[in-house]
Amino acid sequence: MKVAPSILSADFSKLGDDLVDIVSNGADYIHIDMMDGNYVPNLSFGPMVMKSIRHLTDKTFDCHLMIEEPERYIKLVAESGADIISVHVEATKHIHRVIQQIKQTGTKAGVVINPGTPVEVIEAVLADVDLVLVMTVNPGFGGQTFIPSSLNKIKQLKALREENNYNYEIEVDGGINEDTSKKCLEAGADVLVAGSYIFSHNNRKEAIDSLRN
């Protein structure tokens, strides 16, 4: 399994230092949350910020777009250094087209579902994606509490992957800590996103390792 620290919880006044720190302490992916203040009731940062830290590491930049009509920004996000671009199924009328668009940029494509969205909504695109991100909180903010009903969706996605020989990784995002990470791993998650849990620990290596174990 992989750990993807979310830099949403980093100290933005020293973002580069925090990035280098989590890389040296065992991060597999770097999770980058872009929020537009429209799809979610919060604003974070955009492609320019990601581009400015791209040279600091060659780790996978796992970009989570919380943006209405993400099709408007795929090219820019890809050109700014993303390795994986994930879009919310709820944020576009044309999920299949957006996934095609992401792949055309040479970037891996992910689809995201909110806690209130069932797996069935994305079944038709599961063959086309490299990653499925199951939100385990409602998107928009770090530091929220894990929603347990997400665990069944992880199991369902794992079973569908086995039945159909699909290739996606199953990623979980929101409220991940030492306790909830275990439940997600047992259910079948491959990638754990964690923001506040990792960045609030003085010993980041210990925090990342505790999610792995």
Ligand SMILES: O=C(CO)[C@H](O)[C@H](O)COP(=O)(O)O
């Ligand atoms: O997508 C997100 C918020 O919408 C973040 O990736 C997520 O919330 C991480 O924060 P935490 O681990 O503190 O819950």
Ligand SMILES: [Fe+2]
């Ligand atoms: Fe995220």
